[in-house]
Amino acid sequence: xxxxxxxxxxxxxxxxARRNIRRARIKMIVPTGAGGITDxxxxxxxxxxxxxxxxxxxxxxxxxxxxxxxxxxxxxxxPDGYTLLMVFPSHAANPALYAKLPYDSEKDFAPIxxxxxxxxxxxxxxxxxxxxxxxxxxxxxxxxxxxASVGVGSLAHxxxxxxxxxxxxxxxxxxxxxxxxxxxxVMSGEVAVFFDTPITxxxxxxxxxxxxxxxxxxxxxxAAPDIPTIAEAGVDGYEVTGWNGVLAPANTPRPxxxxxxxxxxxxxxxxxxxxxxxxxxxxxxxxxxxxxxxxMHADIEKWIRVTREAGIxxx
Numbered sequence: 001x002x003x004x005x006x007x008x009x010x011x012x013x014x015x016x017a018r019r020n021i022r023r024a025r026i027k028m029i030v031p032t033g034a035g036g037i038t039d040x041x042x043x044x045x046x047x048x049x050x051x052x053x054x055x056x057x058x059x060x061x062x063x064x065x066x067x068x069x070x071x072x073x074x075x076x077x078x079p080d081g082y083t084l085l086m087v088f089p090s091h092a093a094n095p096a097l098y099a100k101l102p103y104d105s106e107k108d109f110a111p112i113x114x115x116x117x118x119x120x121x122x123x124x125x126x127x128x129x130x131x132x133x134x135x136x137x138x139x140x141x142x143x144x145x146x147x148a149s150v151g152v153g154s155l156a157h158x159x160x161x162x163x164x165x166x167x168x169x170x171x172x173x174x175x176x177x178x179x180x181x182x183x184x185x186v187m188s189g190e191v192a193v194f195f196d197t198p199i200t201x202x203x204x205x206x207x208x209x210x211x212x213x214x215x216x217x218x219x220x221x222x223a224a225p226d227i228p229t230i231a232e233a234g235v236d237g238y239e240v241t242g243w244n245g246v247l248a249p250a251n252t253p254r255p256x257x258x259x260x261x262x263x264x265x266x267x268x269x270x271x272x273x274x275x276x277x278x279x280x281x282x283x284x285x286x287x288x289x290x291x292x293x294x295x296m297h298a299d300i301e302k303w304i305r306v307t308r309e310a311g312i313x314x315x
Contacts, residue, residue: 026050026057028084028246031070033063037199037282041115041244042086044276048267049260066090066153068101075103079249081256085109089155089242092299096307097153099314105300109247110257111292113264117283118242120159120195120216122230123186126208133214133233136193140169147171147193148182152312156182156195158303159216159240161310163195163230166238186210197242198223198281216240223281243285245292257289 026049030042039061046057062070067090077083095105103109122133130136139145149157152175164171174191176182179200186194187209195216196204202224205212214230215221218239230238246264248257265286267273277284287295307314 024055024082026053026055026082026084027060028057028086029060029062029070029074030086031062031064031067031090032088034061037118037197038086038088038244044273045086045115045246045264045267048270048273049263052263052266053259066094066097068094068098068103072102074247074249075108077249079110079252081248081252081260083249084112084260085247086115086244087247088244089158089299090153091247092296093153093155093158093303093307095300096304097312097314106293106297108250110250110252111289111296112246112248112257113261113289114243114245114285114287114292114295115264115268116244116277117217117285118197118244119221119281120155120240120242121198121201121205121212121224121227122163122214122216123194123196123201123205123210123212124192125186125189126211127189128192128211130192130213131211133228133230133235136213137167137169137234139192140164140167140171145171145192146174147195148185148191149173149175149195150177150179150182151175155240155242158306159195160193161312162240162306163235163238165306165309166235183210202281221281222278222283243295245296261286261289 028042028046030039032038042059046059050057062073071085071091074083074085091105094101124130124136130139147160149160171193176185182194183196183204185191198221201212204210212227214233215227216230218229220227220229268284268286274284
């Protein structure tokens, strides 16, 4: 029979354990630098998770190696729901770009929810003779052109390679270190094409410093309905959708996944976040873990196929 003292100590340990769980911090690792769209989304979503669950959410930016450094940290973390990962399109592209990743992009993670869908906008210099996608394709057949990206394996790079494959033309790839550098290159006419995200492309297109010929997604953007999709503008079957989403380590218990999924999906439906994203040409896109897993799988297979056809060798 337990003494009253031992029962009291046991009960106190239980209270302390519950208190520690309530106060435990959730860490959301962002494998890109602070200030970018992935970081901004992590902070928006993290704030809502914190408010709903009553636990602080700490954003941890771990950059490098195409996002693989931060991603590996989550793959190796305890599957307890306290370490999360905000991913971006490179997560699906990296299996095609790296011969040996330090993790399996699918097996080592438990999808929670997609967060956003985002289009790439096909930009040309405002002095370009191409006034439409069809005219750009014809121009590429007549003379050598080059295109900008923000690095090998970036969504801009892969989106352009898929465009060239679908259109049956070739261009020379010129990678730049940053979006501002690539934007300057297309504004000055140093390159003929640059696929850019709406948050940075639309202000320049509206200012007339570049010309927007098409959007990469299957539907037109609500923020720019006058810009046709690339498929309807003449390149049949073309579609590229960028996205962000939240993952947890593999084997995270399903009740934790479901709770986080519900919280994130609800966050994306709040008027504040929905309005903020839509104004930037970004679509809120909460979905189920299974739907997010299917999307990642399809994109991994797509980019393996595109890079092989383009002759891009894994590093």
